[in-house]
Amino acid sequence: MFESIRKALLAGLGAQEKVKELVDELVKKGELSETQGARLVKEWTEKVGKTGDNLSQSVTDIIHKTLEKMNIPARDEVERLNKKLQALSAKVKRLEELSGTGKISDD
Numbered sequence: 001m002f003e004s005i006r007k008a009l010l011a012g013l014g015a016q017e018k019v020k021e022l023v024d025e026l027v028k029k030g031e032l033s034e035t036q037g038a039r040l041v042k043e044w045t046e047k048v049g050k051t052g053d054n055l056s057q058s059v060t061d062i063i064h065k066t067l068e069k070m071n072i073p074a075r076d077e078v079e080r081l082n083k084k085l086q087a088l089s090a091k092v093k094r095l096e097e098l099s100g101t102g103k104i105s106d107d
Helices: 002-029 034-069 075-099
Strands: none
Touching: 002 034
16 A cells, blocks of 8 residues: 555656646746746645645545554554553562562462
8 A cells, every 4th residue: 555655646746847847838938927837836736735635634544444443553552551561560569579578479
């Protein structure tokens, strides 16, 4: 999936270069003024940026949903569980020290 997204984004960058080349050519031919050409490139770039943001959010949503379906915990969940484990380990160590033997017995 990453490779497909990468190729799409790179194609988008190539398209941006083509748009700039086209606008430059229209300016050279006198079909557009430099101001019009600059404005056209700016508008196109802004629209592409918004589309890129939407694409990025969509990809992020898809990845999160896929991880949920696969039952893979998110980073914050793993960090929360690690903190709980550390707290429990510290409690067990204190209990062992309180028992005087260093080990808790089942007797």
